[in-house]
Amino acid sequence: MNKQDTLSKLQEIVQDITGDDETKLTLNTVAEDVDNWDSINHIKIILAVESEFDVSFEADEVGSIKGVRSLVDLIAAKL
Amino acid sequence: MLTDFAWLPPCPADFHDRVKALPLAEGASGAELHALATAQLSRGQANRLARALGRCRSAGIPLGMAGFRLGIASNATMDMVTDLIPAAALRQRVAVEILTAPFGQVMQEAFDPSSQLNRAGCDAILLALDHRAFRLTGPRFEDAAEFVEQQADELAATVRAFRSGSSAAVILQTLAQPPEPLFGSYDARAEGSLRWLVARMNEAVLRIAAAEGAYLLDVAAIAEQVGTQVWFDAAAWHAYKMPFRGSCGPIYAEWLGRLLGAIRGTARKCLVLDLDNTCWGGVIGDDGLEGIHIGQGHPLGEAHLAVQQMALDLRERGIILAVASKNDDAVARLPFSGHDDMLLREDHIAVFQANWTDKPANLEAIACTLNIGLDALVMLDDNPAERGQIRAELPQVAVPELPADPAQFARIIAAAGYFEAAAFSQDDRIRAKSYAAEAQRADVRATARNLEDYLQSLGMIIGACPFDARNRTRITQLINKTNQFNLTTQRYSEAQVEAAERDPAAVTLQVRLRDRFGDMGIIGIVIARHAGDAVDVDTWLMSCRVLGRKVEEAMLARLGDSARALGAKRITARYLPTAKNGMVREMFDRLGFALTGEDAGGVRSYAAAIDALPATVLPMQFETMETAEW
Numbered sequence: 001m002n003k004q005d006t007l008s009k010l011q012e013i014v015q016d017i018t019g020d021d022e023t024k025l026t027l028n029t030v031a032e033d034v035d036n037w038d039s040i041n042h043i044k045i046i047l048a049v050e051s052e053f054d055v056s057f058e059a060d061e062v063g064s065i066k067g068v069r070s071l072v073d074l075i076a077a078k079l
Numbered sequence: 080m081l082t083d084f085a086w087l088p089p090c091p092a093d094f095h096d097r098v099k100a101l102p103l104a105e106g107a108s109g110a111e112l113h114a115l116a117t118a119q120l121s122r123g124q125a126n127r128l129a130r131a132l133g134r135c136r137s138a139g140i141p142l143g144m145a146g147f148r149l150g151i152a153s154n155a156t157m158d159m160v161t162d163l164i165p166a167a168a169l170r171q172r173v174a175v176e177i178l179t180a181p182f183g184q185v186m187q188e189a190f191d192p193s194s195q196l197n198r199a200g201c202d203a204i205l206l207a208l209d210h211r212a213f214r215l216t217g218p219r220f221e222d223a224a225e226f227v228e229q230q231a232d233e234l235a236a237t238v239r240a241f242r243s244g245s246s247a248a249v250i251l252q253t254l255a256q257p258p259e260p261l262f263g264s265y266d267a268r269a270e271g272s273l274r275w276l277v278a279r280m281n282e283a284v285l286r287i288a289a290a291e292g293a294y295l296l297d298v299a300a301i302a303e304q305v306g307t308q309v310w311f312d313a314a315a316w317h318a319y320k321m322p323f324r325g326s327c328g329p330i331y332a333e334w335l336g337r338l339l340g341a342i343r344g345t346a347r348k349c350l351v352l353d354l355d356n357t358c359w360g361g362v363i364g365d366d367g368l369e370g371i372h373i374g375q376g377h378p379l380g381e382a383h384l385a386v387q388q389m390a391l392d393l394r395e396r397g398i399i400l401a402v403a404s405k406n407d408d409a410v411a412r413l414p415f416s417g418h419d420d421m422l423l424r425e426d427h428i429a430v431f432q433a434n435w436t437d438k439p440a441n442l443e444a445i446a447c448t449l450n451i452g453l454d455a456l457v458m459l460d461d462n463p464a465e466r467g468q469i470r471a472e473l474p475q476v477a478v479p480e481l482p483a484d485p486a487q488f489a490r491i492i493a494a495a496g497y498f499e500a501a502a503f504s505q506d507d508r509i510r511a512k513s514y515a516a517e518a519q520r521a522d523v524r525a526t527a528r529n530l531e532d533y534l535q536s537l538g539m540i541i542g543a544c545p546f547d548a549r550n551r552t553r554i555t556q557l558i559n560k561t562n563q564f565n566l567t568t569q570r571y572s573e574a575q576v577e578a579a580e581r582d583p584a585a586v587t588l589q590v591r592l593r594d595r596f597g598d599m600g601i602i603g604i605v606i607a608r609h610a611g612d613a614v615d616v617d618t619w620l621m622s623c624r625v626l627g628r629k630v631e632e633a634m635l636a637r638l639g640d641s642a643r644a645l646g647a648k649r650i651t652a653r654y655l656p657t658a659k660n661g662m663v664r665e666m667f668d669r670l671g672f673a674l675t676g677e678d679a680g681g682v683r684s685y686a687a688a689i690d691a692l693p694a695t696v697l698p699m700q701f702e703t704m705e706t707a708e709w
Binding site (some may be wrong): 040047052058062 | 121122123124127130148158159162314315318319321325326328380670
């Protein structure tokens with residue numbers, strides 16, 4: 001899966017969890033930019049990513065996620 | 080695997096748009112919420128559905144389903160589960176609203192009469208407590224029994240505090256066993272080992288639930304089924320104080336949803352069984368008593384025996400059993416009275432519907448006879464096309480997806496959890512038996528159904544071509560084993576079938592059907608003989624699986640083409656009655672043939688002019704092939 005597809009799928013997940021269908025993600029987006037991407041929804045987003053992409057993150061990997069770019073890179077590394 | 084609820088159908092492609100459209104016009108939103116919940120949902124989709132429920136609630140839309148205000152008090156972070164509970168509860172036709180107490184404030188919420196949970200008018204408060212809440216985090220070899228008793232006393236007091244402070248019911252959880260033995264096998268015997276302590280605490284939870292009239296969510300059982308090494312996620316606890324692995328959220332929510340349904344009375348009451356390839360291996364109408372597989376000593380027979388045993392066990396606890404089968408009634412009852420290895424007997428079945436009418440009509444008749452709603456029924460059917468039709472026509476009936484292997488049927492029905500209970504009494508136990516043991520046959524109301532739409536939705540593709548060497552064995556097999564949908568019951572050896580392949584005066588057809596559920600292989604056979612200006616049908620047989628799909632019309636169209644190509648103007652045919660083929664006595668009449676005579680033995684003769692045959696628009700695509708490529 002290329003990074004563009006990953007980004008699209010991730011955008012859908014973020015929209016599903018935050019409830020904002022207008023949210024558009026770019027590689028430069030960070031959580032603070034997005035309404036409702038708070039700490040609790042962050043964990044739900046990570047869980048949804050693990051399930052949808054069928055990957056598994058270590059605790060320290062999750063901690064290293066600063067924004068969309070690091071998340072997309074992490075997913076790509078696992079696939 | 081953990082989110083893979085295999086008994087649920089896949090999520091519909093238009094899920095996103097349908098959820099967005101909610102709330103709908105009054106009355107329809109509840110049914111739509113339930114329909115959308117009855118599918119395999121991702122976490123994101125479950126969240127969307129929960130928000131749609133919230134929108135309906137805010138708009139004051141009547142949903143026609145039971146409401147439930149659930150308070151949750153936990154020693155752990157429950158946010159990664161609470162977003163999944165509304166969809167799970169909607170599956171049970173319960174509209175749940177959740178209030179979560181602040182983290183780690185269980186005692187405060189319980190003992191302060193003005194706490195959020197106590198003032199909220201909850202229907203029930205879930206005490207989502209794990210072993211850590213009871214300080215059972217390591218061995219206590221000094222005062223093991225006393226310590227457990229202290230924790231139990233505190234729990235009982237907390238339950239009583241919530242009961243008096245809120246008037247809500249209480250839901251208690253059993254504790255999952257942490258998988259870190261200090262010895263190994265000896266942990267179970269060592270008084271004061273963590274394993275010993277958790278086991279004693281679970282006994283106390285059951286006692287307190289009984290004494291205080293609390294409900295029980297058996298988390299220990301859920302964790303056992305999933306595997307405690309999967310259930311417990313140390314990193315998730317350390318980082319977020321999650322009580323169990325995030326990916327176990329769905330199964331926890333599912334069990335909780337079922338409990339809420341049981342409390343509200345929405346759990347199912349009746350298991351309706353298909354017969355062929357569900358209760359036994361094979362087709363009774365074609366294979367006969369000697370040919371069906373049921374009984375000990377061979378894997379397929381044992382697999383179906385397990386399905387029957389599960390049905391009987393459910394009946395033992397009060398679930399009603401019924402039958403809905405596409406068969407002649409007398410033929411369908413044969414194994415029940417005539418086969419030694421059957422566990423199910425006619426008097427176990429409250430309503431016995433075996434006929435050639437569609438299953439939705441029969442399910443309506445069953446519900447009507449038993450005086451229960453369609454939403455109390457579960458239909459067990461190995462045939463995906465039947466399952467699809469029932470789900471489309473009667474969305475209130477629970478129709479689990481089944482895997483191809485019958486050995487998995489009993490497990491998947493249990494896993495689907497249709498029959499959860501919040502109480503169990505003598506009356507419940509005897510309910511199934513109190514239905515008269517006469518295996519009643521209910522009248523089926525013929526309802527005009529939108530059959531055309533359903534047939535189109537199957538996406539059928541039909542292919543027909545003459546007999547060939549590659550399929551000769553299979554063709555011969557069908558010619559010799561098909562009894563019911565067989566117009567003339569002519570039996571031929573493989574050598575004779577080969578002769579027909581080569582005979583220039585023979586018109587042969589092997590007909591194959593596939594639909595969106597899969598490839599059914601060869602489902603129809605015609606042998607006709609060309610003489611003069613007529614083609615005479617010697618053999619016409621079909622698989623009962625393709626009844627009601629207009630396959631007969633398609634086969635006639637193909638036969639007509641072949642006959643025309645030979646220069647024939649007429650088709651003649653016959654029906655030769657046997658003990659088993661009564662259902663096709665008037666097939667040629669229905670296809671537009673003229674009855675030219677009927678003799679004393681019941682043999683009916685027919686003729687039709689090829690160009691006068693009715694041309695119908697058929698709900699299938701044709702594959703044109705010169706020789707079978709399959």
